[in-house]
Amino acid sequence: MSASLTTTFDIEFPLFAFSHCRDVVAAVSRNGGFGVLGAVELTPEELRVELDWIVAHTNGRPFGLDLIVPNKVEGRGEQISDEAMIARIPDEHREFAAAVLDAQGIDAGDLDERRKGQLTFHHNVSGDKTDAMLAVAAEYPIALLVNALGVPPPEMFDFARRHNIKVGALVGTVNHALNQARAGVDVLIAAGGEAGGHCGAVSTMVLIPEVCRALHQHNLEVPVLAAGGIATGEQMAAAMAMGAEGAWCGSVWLTTVEAETTPTVKAKMLQASASDTVRAKSRTGKPSRQLRSVWTDAWERVDAPAPLPMPLQGLVSEPALKKVDAAAAAGHRGAEALATYWVGQAVGLMNEERSVADVMMEFKNEYLEAFQRVERFLVGVGE
Amino acid sequence: MSASLTTTFDIEFPLFAFSHCRDVVAAVSRNGGFGVLGAVELTPEELRVELDWIVAHTNGRPFGLDLIVPNKVEGRGEQISDEAMIARIPDEHREFAAAVLDAQGIDAGDLDERRKGQLTFHHNVSGDKTDAMLAVAAEYPIALLVNALGVPPPEMFDFARRHNIKVGALVGTVNHALNQARAGVDVLIAAGGEAGGHCGAVSTMVLIPEVCRALHQHNLEVPVLAAGGIATGEQMAAAMAMGAEGAWCGSVWLTTVEAETTPTVKAKMLQASASDTVRAKSRTGKPSRQLRSVWTDAWERVDAPAPLPMPLQGLVSEPALKKVDAAAAAGHRGAEALATYWVGQAVGLMNEERSVADVMMEFKNEYLEAFQRVERFLVGVGE
Numbered sequence: 001m002s003a004s005l006t007t008t009f010d011i012e013f014p015l016f017a018f019s020h021c022r023d024v025v026a027a028v029s030r031n032g033g034f035g036v037l038g039a040v041e042l043t044p045e046e047l048r049v050e051l052d053w054i055v056a057h058t059n060g061r062p063f064g065l066d067l068i069v070p071n072k073v074e075g076r077g078e079q080i081s082d083e084a085m086i087a088r089i090p091d092e093h094r095e096f097a098a099a100v101l102d103a104q105g106i107d108a109g110d111l112d113e114r115r116k117g118q119l120t121f122h123h124n125v126s127g128d129k130t131d132a133m134l135a136v137a138a139e140y141p142i143a144l145l146v147n148a149l150g151v152p153p154p155e156m157f158d159f160a161r162r163h164n165i166k167v168g169a170l171v172g173t174v175n176h177a178l179n180q181a182r183a184g185v186d187v188l189i190a191a192g193g194e195a196g197g198h199c200g201a202v203s204t205m206v207l208i209p210e211v212c213r214a215l216h217q218h219n220l221e222v223p224v225l226a227a228g229g230i231a232t233g234e235q236m237a238a239a240m241a242m243g244a245e246g247a248w249c250g251s252v253w254l255t256t257v258e259a260e261t262t263p264t265v266k267a268k269m270l271q272a273s274a275s276d277t278v279r280a281k282s283r284t285g286k287p288s289r290q291l292r293s294v295w296t297d298a299w300e301r302v303d304a305p306a307p308l309p310m311p312l313q314g315l316v317s318e319p320a321l322k323k324v325d326a327a328a329a330a331g332h333r334g335a336e337a338l339a340t341y342w343v344g345q346a347v348g349l350m351n352e353e354r355s356v357a358d359v360m361m362e363f364k365n366e367y368l369e370a371f372q373r374v375e376r377f378l379v380g381v382g383e
Numbered sequence: 384m385s386a387s388l389t390t391t392f393d394i395e396f397p398l399f400a401f402s403h404c405r406d407v408v409a410a411v412s413r414n415g416g417f418g419v420l421g422a423v424e425l426t427p428e429e430l431r432v433e434l435d436w437i438v439a440h441t442n443g444r445p446f447g448l449d450l451i452v453p454n455k456v457e458g459r460g461e462q463i464s465d466e467a468m469i470a471r472i473p474d475e476h477r478e479f480a481a482a483v484l485d486a487q488g489i490d491a492g493d494l495d496e497r498r499k500g501q502l503t504f505h506h507n508v509s510g511d512k513t514d515a516m517l518a519v520a521a522e523y524p525i526a527l528l529v530n531a532l533g534v535p536p537p538e539m540f541d542f543a544r545r546h547n548i549k550v551g552a553l554v555g556t557v558n559h560a561l562n563q564a565r566a567g568v569d570v571l572i573a574a575g576g577e578a579g580g581h582c583g584a585v586s587t588m589v590l591i592p593e594v595c596r597a598l599h600q601h602n603l604e605v606p607v608l609a610a611g612g613i614a615t616g617e618q619m620a621a622a623m624a625m626g627a628e629g630a631w632c633g634s635v636w637l638t639t640v641e642a643e644t645t646p647t648v649k650a651k652m653l654q655a656s657a658s659d660t661v662r663a664k665s666r667t668g669k670p671s672r673q674l675r676s677v678w679t680d681a682w683e684r685v686d687a688p689a690p691l692p693m694p695l696q697g698l699v700s701e702p703a704l705k706k707v708d709a710a711a712a713a714g715h716r717g718a719e720a721l722a723t724y725w726v727g728q729a730v731g732l733m734n735e736e737r738s739v740a741d742v743m744m745e746f747k748n749e750y751l752e753a754f755q756r757v758e759r760f761l762v763g764v765g766e
Binding site: 013014173174175192193194200201202203204205206207209210213228229230232233234235237238239240241242243273274275344345346348349364365367368370371373374375377378381 | 396397556557558575576577583584585586587588589590592593596611612613615616617618620621622623624625626656657658727728729731732747748750751753754756757758759760761764
C-alpha cells in the first residue's frame, strides 16, 4: 500500500483518534481526522446505538471500529457460565480489593453482586460475541477495523475483505509488527510503552524507527501510525520524521469538552505530569498504563496479590472502580483519592480542557512550527 | 542563552556524544560533533592521562567532561575506609552474586578480594575526589562540565564560572528540569527512560516537549539536548521537531569500531532488539538500563535480594561482571551468557559495527531525509 493514509481514507490530516466516546469519534472525523470507536465494553445492541449516532453526526466523513480479540484469554473456547467465571476469582483478590476501598471509607459489601454486570468485556475478549459484533458492524460504513491485542483472527480478516474494510492492528515490538504485516494487516499502529491502556515496554522514540526500518528491510510496505505519548502536533511531526504516516492518539481526547471522563479524573489528568502514570497488570491482567492513584499504589505494594489473567483481574478491578467513580461524583474524598483511568504519559501535556476541534487545530499549528524547527538546523547537515 | 548550541560551542552539528572511551570522544569532536568523556570510573591521575590523549587527538575541537556527584549516596560525608565500606555488603548479596556465577560454571571465590579494586567509583560519587578531579580538569580546555545525577554541587558551578566552562545536567522529569534551570545550568540534557545507564521513567517522546514547554512557560531560556533512545538522524530530527536544540547519545557509540566494548557484548548488542534491555537497580543501586542477560535476569527473580544503595550494589555487581568479561573473552560459554553492559533501547537500531565518522555522516543524511518526510505532510496542515 503506497498511497498515503490521507488518500486511502480520504481524510485531510492523518490524525487517528481512539475513543470509547462517540462524541469524540464523530468530532475528530468531522474535523478532518479519523475517529475510531473502542467497542470492547459494548454489547452488539449497544454497538448499534453508538454507530447509528456516529453515522448521524459525521456528515459522511469516515470512521473506524476497534475490538479486542486477544490470543490468550482465561476461559477462551470453554463454555463457561458468568457465575462460574466470577467463582474463579480467589478470595485473596476479593478481600484485597474490598480492603482498599474500606480503607478509604467506601463500603465494599456489594462488589460480588456488581461483578455480574461486568461480563460484557469478557464476552467480547473471549471471542464469544465477535460474530455478533461484526454482524452489526456490517450494516455501517466502517472504513477501518482494528484489533488491539495480537494478530486479528481469520474471521476478522475475512469479514473486512468482504466488506472492503481496511484492517489495523496495534503492535508494541518489532517482531509483532513483522508478524502482523505478514498476516496481511493494512495499517500497523506501533504503540510505545508510554501509551495509555495496554502497552508494551519499548518507547515510541525507538519503536517507530525500529519498525519502519524492519518493514523496509523485509519489503513489507505497510503504513505505520505512531502511538504512545503523542498529544501535540510537534510530537506528530516527530513521529513522521521517523517514518510514521500519521499518529494514533487516545489519551489527548480524555480531557476534551466532548469526553465522558468523570469530572474527578479529568481534573486529576489536567494536573498530572508525565511521572503520574503507572504501567501495571492490576487493572486487566495484562500490562496497561493508568493514572496513579491510591488504588494503583495499593496494587503496587509488596503485600498485594499477583494479578490474575484477563478477564479475571478486570472482574476484580472494574466493579470496585465503578463504585469509586460513583462515590467520587458525590464528593467522597476517599473515592477521589482512589479514582483512576487509563492514560498515557502524554497526560503531562494535557493541561487545559479544550474542544476536539481546538485540539485538531493546535495539532496542525504545532506541526507547522515543528517543521520550521527541523528546517532551522538544516545548515548543520550541509544544506 | 538564546544562541544555538552550534554557536555556543563552535561545532558544526549539535550531536553530543557521551562515552567512557577517549577514542570515541575525540572522533566525535573531530567530525563536527561534541564528545564528552564519562570520568566516574577514573582516578585524578587516570583522568589526566585521558585528557592529555584527547587534547592530542581533537585538532583543537571542543570537548566536555561528565562526572557523577549525586545528592544521595551511602557513606556520603562520612570518613569511611575502603574495608569498612566493603564490610557493609550483606552476606545475602555476596552469596547471591557468587551463586549466579557458580551456576554458569565460573568460580566466584575471589570476588571479595576483587572488590578492593572497585572503590574509584565510590570515591568519585561520594564527592571525596571532586576537588582533585576538578583540579585536573582546570588544566585542560574543557568546554562543558556535566553532572549526571542531581543538581551540580556549588563547587562545580564555582569552578565552571571561574574557568568559563558551561555546566550541563541530566534530568528525567519536568520538575528536575525546572530545578536545574533555576539553579543555573547552561544546558539541560533531558533523558527519557529508554536511555542506557541511569534513567528515569518518562519517555523521550513525552519528556522533551514537556520540558521545553515548561521552561518556556517559566521564562527559563535554557537549551535542551534530547537523550534516551536516540541512535539515528531521523530520531535527532524528531527531537528537534519537539523543541530540542540537539541530541545527546551514549549507546550508539558502544558498537562503533573505536569503542572499547568487549567483543562478546558488542556482538550481543548488534543482535539485540529494543526489547532486549531491562531497567533495574541491580547494577548500581539506582535504576539503570542494561542489556538483558543471564545476570540481569537472575536479579529480576523473586528470590533475588533487594538492591543495596549506591555505591554498595556496585561493589556487588562490578567485580562479578569484570570477572565475567574476562572469562567471556577467553571463550567461556557461561560467561558469554552472563555478560552485559549499560545500553538503551536504541540497541535495537544498532545493527552493524561502523566507525564514529560513518555514524556521524549517517546522522546527517538521515536528518535530511527526516526533514523531507515532515515536509511532505505539510499539505495536511493547510500549507
